[in-house]
Amino acid sequence: MEHSPAPILITGGAQRIGLAVAEALLADGHHVLVTYRSQRPGLATLKAAGATLIEADFTEQQGIERFIHYLKTHHDRLRAIIHNASDWEAESESTPAAQTMARMLNIHVQVPYQINLACADMLGADNIKGDIIHMTDGVQDKGSAKHLAYAASKAALHNLTLSFAQRLAPAVKVNSIAPALLMFNEGDDEAYRAKALKKSLLETCPGPSEAVNTVRYLLASDYITGRCLYLDGGRHLK
Numbered sequence: 001m002e003h004s005p006a007p008i009l010i011t012g013g014a015q016r017i018g019l020a021v022a023e024a025l026l027a028d029g030h031h032v033l034v035t036y037r038s039q040r041p042g043l044a045t046l047k048a049a050g051a052t053l054i055e056a057d058f059t060e061q062q063g064i065e066r067f068i069h070y071l072k073t074h075h076d077r078l079r080a081i082i083h084n085a086s087d088w089e090a091e092s093e094s095t096p097a098a099q100t101m102a103r104m105l106n107i108h109v110q111v112p113y114q115i116n117l118a119c120a121d122m123l124g125a126d127n128i129k130g131d132i133i134h135m136t137d138g139v140q141d142k143g144s145a146k147h148l149a150y151a152a153s154k155a156a157l158h159n160l161t162l163s164f165a166q167r168l169a170p171a172v173k174v175n176s177i178a179p180a181l182l183m184f185n186e187g188d189d190e191a192y193r194a195k196a197l198k199k200s201l202l203e204t205c206p207g208p209s210e211a212v213n214t215v216r217y218l219l220a221s222d223y224i225t226g227r228c229l230y231l232d233g234g235r236h237l238k
């Protein structure tokens, strides 16, 4: 029986990099399932382009379980899962350290871990290798003096890449994409932007297209798994 192509799931796709990746995959002809937490202007664009929008707040365990139940009862196959949802939280005097670490581990480790375990059997159908892509961060290797829990959770997420690559082969490829600065945030002032640009050899902030290109490359590959692709302008050599 002919199936319609299996959809690609991307978490946290209502804005910025996730939105750009979802738009590109829709333009490539994929059916895309996009989770979102807050109402963002990009959602209207995605809906108009034919995306399936799924409201999902992963902050609490019940939100993760509710999403997994929805996914498993409304879909039977997936072409890929892109774990993009993330919170870039810095340590602060006003937030207990335990809360910061719990929140970082939840969104960057619990969510991908639980969704991958629950939905791995949905990937790799129709003799097409499935893909899991974890959006990590270059700080996974070197840490961060201002985002300690965030960096540790991204390192754990990359470790999940290594484990799931072994567990799910050969039907599913599992890889990390580790950006450094791809997009500024609205509140970043000129001084911050100038300082951040100087942190890489190429001294640029390329925008989400670098992540779009890399997702397309991984989806097209038949031989990359358990690897991390760094998008950092040569920051590691500065």
Ligand SMILES: NC(=O)C1=CN([C@@H]2O[C@H](COP(=O)(O)OP(=O)(O)OC[C@H]3O[C@@H](n4cnc5c(N)ncnc54)[C@H](OP(=O)(O)O)[C@@H]3O)[C@@H](O)[C@H]2O)C=CC1
Pocket (backbone or CB within 6 Å): 011, 012, 013, 014, 015, 016, 017, 018, 036, 037, 038, 040, 056, 057, 058, 059, 083, 084, 085, 086, 087, 088, 107, 135, 136, 137, 138, 178, 179, 180, 181, 182, 183, 184
């Ligand atoms: N932007 C950059 O330069 C870099 C990005 N990265 C990584 O690339 C990925 C994309 O980055 P970017 O586009 O800036 O990401 P964002 O900071 O825009 O976050 C993406 C989305 O994640 C959602 N999200 C956060 N917490 C939760 C939650 N508890 N439940 C559900 N959704 C949640 C947010 O929802 P809401 O809209 O409700 O806030 C947001 O829309 C991330 O994994 C990031 O760590 C790594 C290095 C550099």
Ligand SMILES: Nc1nc2c(c(=O)[nH]1)N=C([C@H](O)[C@@H](O)CO)CN2
Pocket (backbone or CB within 6 Å): 085, 086, 087, 088, 137, 179, 180, 181, 182, 183, 184, 185, 196
């Ligand atoms: N979820 C997010 N993670 C990260 C963001 C972001 O905006 N949201 N931004 C960065 C910075 O660009 C950093 O790489 C600059 O050095 C990191 N992670």
